[in-house]
Amino acid sequence: MAAYLSTLRSDESDAVVGTALDGHALASRLTAKYGDRVASAFTVFGREGAFVPLPDDLPESLATALRSRGIDRLYSHQRQAWDAARAGRHVLVATPTASGKTLCYTLPVIASVLESGGKALYLFPTKALAQDQVAELLDINRAGDLGVKAFTFDGDTPGDARQAIRLHGDVVVSNPDMLHQAILPHHTKWAQFFENLRYVVIDEIHTYRGVFGSHLANVLRRLRRICAFYGVRPQFVLCSATIGNATEHAQALIEDDVTTIAQSGAPSGDKHVLLWNPPVINPDLGLRASARSQTNLIARVAIKAKLKTLVFAQSRLMVEVLTKYLKDVFDHDPRKPARIRAYRGGYLPTERREVEREMRAGNVDGIVSTSALELGVDIGSLDAVVLNGYPGSIAATWQRFGRAGRRQQPSLGVLVATSAPLDQYLMRHPAFLTEASPEHARIQPDQPLILLDHIRCAAFELPFVGGDTFGPVDAEPYLQVLAESEVLHREGDRWEWIADSYPAIAVSLRSVADGNFVVVDRTGGRQTIIAEVDYSAAALTLYEGAIHMVQSVPYQIEKLDWEGRKAYCTRTHVDYYTDAIDYTRLKELECFDGTNAGEGSARHGEVHVIRRVSGYKKIRYYTHENIGYGPVNLPDQELHTTAVWWQLPQATLDEAFPSRQAALDGFLGAGYALHTAAIVAVMAEARDLQKAVGSGEGEWSAHVDASGRGQVRAPDGGLDRIDTLERFLPTVYLYDNFPGGVGLSEPLFHRAAELIRLALATVDGCECKAGCPACVGPVLAADEHREETPRMLAARVLRLLGATA
Template sequence: MSAIQSELTLSDRGLPRMQGADAAQLGAALQRKYAERITGHSVQPARSADYRPLPESLPAALRRALQARGINQLYSHQAEAWDAVGRGADVVVVTPTASGKSLCYTLPVVASAMTQSTRALYLFPTKALAQDQVTELLELNRAGDLGLRAHTFDGDTPGDARQAIRLHGTVVVSNPDMLHQGILPHHTKWAQFFENLRYIVIDEIHSYRGVFGSHLVNVLRRLRRVCAFYGSTPQFILCSATIGNPKAHAEALIEREVTAITRSGAPHGERHVLLWNPPVCNPDLGLRASARSQSNRIARLAVRAGLKTLVFAQSRLMVEVLTKYLKDVFDHDPRKPARIRAYRGGYLPGERRAAERAMRSGEVDAVVSTSALELGVDIGSLDVVVLNGYPGSIAATWQRFGRAGRRQQPALGILVASSDPLDQYLIRHPEFFSGAAPEHARLHADQPLILLDHIRCAAFELPFHDGDGFGSDAIDPFLQVLAESGVLHHEGTRWEWIADSYPANAVSLRSVADGNFVVVDRSEGRQTIIAEVDYSAAALTLYEGAIHMIQAQPYQVERLDWEGRKAFVTRTHVDYYTDAIDYSRLKVLAQFEGCVAGAGSALHGEVHVVRRVSGYKKIRYYSHENIGYGPVNLPDQELHTTAIWWQLPQSVLDAGFSSRQDALDGFLGAAYALHLVATVAVMAEARDLQKSVGSADGAWFAAADGRGRGQLRAIDGGLADPRDVPGFIPTVYLYDNYPGGVGLSDPLWRRQGELVVQARALIEGCACRAGCPACVGPILAADEAALDTPRALALRVLNLLFVP
């Protein structure tokens, strides 16, 4: 508690008056005052533009329109894109935020529309981006009187406008969800559009990875099937933020060869990046001040200096907490317009549009956002970006930093590490942010569940024939399964849709299934839907008693209708928030491969995971003290997925450890370190890869008790003593956190030996004595003095698994 107090009383004094400073000056001041917190500093020098003349082959009217908009030359990457598209290549353009990417596709699309009356489909991951794009196209259209008709087509498009858009839209700007649910299942109404479809533009392709990306590949398979029916084979123009494998990722998405254009000719201002580690407040336990307190402080300083600031937080909850803290400082006068705003998914569209407008117009000084603003939503120019916690990938880190400095002024990006071990690992290795290429986007298009969903949707759109492929493989077994459930009818060589349903409505591209929960506000007799929550997050955030935050307003969940997917909340006034307590256990179902790993073994296979939310903690604002618990009674979440795991035989453990408790603690520490290095090694999103320690036969599982000590629990969740369990074979699991897996365990299995080596190096290279959150996880003060420290125990386990 003393640490927290001192953190709170630290003031902003000692910093020079920063009013009117630019971002570079703020960065320099922070470096002076907080030198010990800054683990890395880098500057990307300003870069001047590389221009090319407007292409000769540009239609004259388009050339005039560009010139009227002040565009008299192109950046090199725009000219390269024009040439490559002209050659008929499918193209991916990979350049930073605000480098004029959209001209790369606007030019060929508009030129072809003008000269050959062709049409184009644009896909953006969000509606907001689609609207920005249409505005841009219409401005160009007005500038040159080009006769272009550009429209958004999404869930908000009024019914009477839809017909006109289908018949006459030159450029239809939509999103994958709308293509999937609203366009493809009605393709006959779009017949003329598909017959003349020349270009498909997909922007922000780096955001289509994992589950969403796997869905998109299948939506594009369906799109190509429909285009083939109408005799068109459109060309693809893709854009991406910087990722490690743009060409491969683009090729995985559209399943064709792609030409990559990766060198940007756009100028940019100087960009400073600071890596910030919160100060140690308990050196014995290696505990640091919270990232939240640091981000809050930095944002406060930036706003006071008159710099437009964007703070990214990792969770919706953290967005709300940080917004409240900043509002407490800057928005205490309710008569004045708000200077601080929150922005995240789960708000209704109108609310989000209002926030975007306020940011563009400069009314707002700071925005606190989830990843929702990572993409190119136009919110005007910013000076400072603060990342409260590592966003989970190097690519996302740069993408978020890229939000600042749009006007070629100096920009400042600050990554504040959280206590999360991954953050701590990376913040002390600044080389990850300078030298290393950003990670590779991955997807798993043939994930069976996703594939089944899209084969169902595709069969609704056009019948399948025996031996047809969808993607690469023959899909007859899937068709048979669908026929078995009464959805398809096999007649002759055709598989025809016969069900009385509209399958696309039951398939959500963003989540694993159509299981979203709606949050219903029942305050004062209302019945208003105020938010939506993904199925996967529901158990953790919507249990009865949970405080659910919306625009920093707390709502309490009064009743959760699990089957009906509804949470009923009322407005409340409390000074705490809630945090779920959950744990998981695993059971091996099938073993694919195995090998000797040191004195033990490493295996790869299929597992059954049961996760349970057992209760929640109430945590008071500011002091963050735990002020109570509540029980949660929800169905267990079950998951069949793939995993890799390591185990040691009992004889080895008996010889190597003085007690089973020691061995268990060693396994927990080893799991912690292995999970950390594995997350970085396969460049997974941290939440997609999970760890667990349990018995090989699923008879018990272990969890750290919050202070680092291993606790062994039986299947019913009751505590057990390690000395009492028969067949004590602790096992470390790393599993893919998605039903059926999204393809993480394969690359992990191929690198299993390397992971043990890296985990060992991580612990050996850690500066702590007995173990800390950056290597084996948080430990007890009492363990500091122990002979066998958690750190030593974890190293012993890893050494036993090590193959020299």
């Protein structure tokens, strides 16, 4: 197979083109030649630009600076942003990628610096974006000799420069982590800055969702407290990529009203989009050729057609692999400058800057990147974007496609599907990309652990007095808890910080709690840290005996120090990898809300999750044979969180299914499909939202075993016989994989009926025979000939839960 594909690759690309083409022509050629692989082709039509003159109240020196850079008019949305900001409103700019969002905030910010010495704080999610911004500000500044001082302030800023930035910076460009750990806890050093703070600009707010967004909302509550201390109320200017609820999300972050500007006045060319499904190579098992091979093919064709091409890969490793493949074709002459470059996190900043410069200068023909280039790093214009796999959200897909398109030229965007369920779902439901509302960003700023962390930090920054609230939250019970742990001291109506500690250091904005495990390589007496593993993944990947891979080099875990959060390993040369066997059991603690769902019910509430890793399998490479088992002895992982769940009454099940086994298999398949639908619906990462099937009372849990059938386990992990259970009330759960929940399951409950419908559409619409990774999960070949396939059973459960096809 591999040999076949590689010969296919080498001559296919040359057969398609030999000369320069534009995005439209290439899309047509590809569709003509590979019609069977193009699951869908459509065009997003471009539009004329809507231009308006520079505003009259723009300071003359700024207008001159703009004109000298060739800007003598604005896009209509830039003018709207100017007017709203000048009217004192908080502004949200939610226009597409590359529509000139930067000027929307640059103009009011520079005007306020020039007119009244106002200061501005910019927050970007990454350092690279911050550096871009400063470069752009300095360009305008130089062009008009405006005297505006803009600096980045991040972890790399040297100590002696910090003092100057605090005193003299007009525009300080930083990130939420620095605001949280370095600026707010030292706000007195920034007193002059805060006293004159006029604007707070937060770009890429769609990246602040889930845990990160919940943290940011609390950092902003702290920022507003500090601003109030210095007697200022800065205006917020927020920018977002296209998401389903940009306004609501912006208002949730800053807890205030915003004026939304969503209509772009920037011109754009037609965008030709292909959804590309690799050819099927084993129809029975639904196996397809790899996405990698297809991405490589399309990128080669595009580059040969003289299109500047950007390839997005999902992992750093895949970036390297695809770069090598493309370099083998285009960069085999070492005397010539490189035409293909890779870009990803983990490179040194200087190297990344150099790659960005080369790209802007147009010296690079093909770039392979991780999501690092999804945000607004300026890399100049491109003609084609190839996505190696669905990025996981509609919003990110469009944002990546948005990277292509210069002037009014037609551009090309290709999404190459992997065999993952989401990718295959999209190939069958292309309308999802174009018609469904993009994902909603959700935050849960009042999550108790996150709140406690930030009230602690806030109390360090300024004492709480009397009935002070924190955002809308009554802080008192939290202050009492902090006083009980001797962090605060209550005197009269004041809660004063008393501990000798710096609380912000202990709070990471990017997770709920910081319990990372380090993996230490002890090969040959070394003591080298080779990896870090999230607490939540530790039990599944760092048990003694596990094979842990770093850059595909295998290490064997020899000792796990659970309390010390360390795993010790040595380099090994085995021909297998390991896979944990784990069981999850849920118990309902409290039901917040419930509703009918077909003949059953859907509910939302608090659950207790117990996860146990009981052992692991050794699986040989390539053949995927199971060559042995090992035991694992780890404490149970417990989790109190929120969940949404569906149930059907026993009588209904008895009537609808020939056996309990069939009903259980149906629930497992339905759970798989619901999980996929839910991830798509709420813009969640798969690991943040988990699924489980079990009894509502936590008496048993169900899993798919090696034979492809559902198995029931008692709480002690032992196998149970399904037919001997007194009560049989299977339940499918989707739960937030964070202690206390992060607010994913509540919107799922409100959209329960829609999810059931989406899940059934996936199952019914799948082209497989009995079930596959794209619908109800992988099934064995033997199951294909069952009278009732797993797919049929899952569809029946979904119909009983109210879905109509």
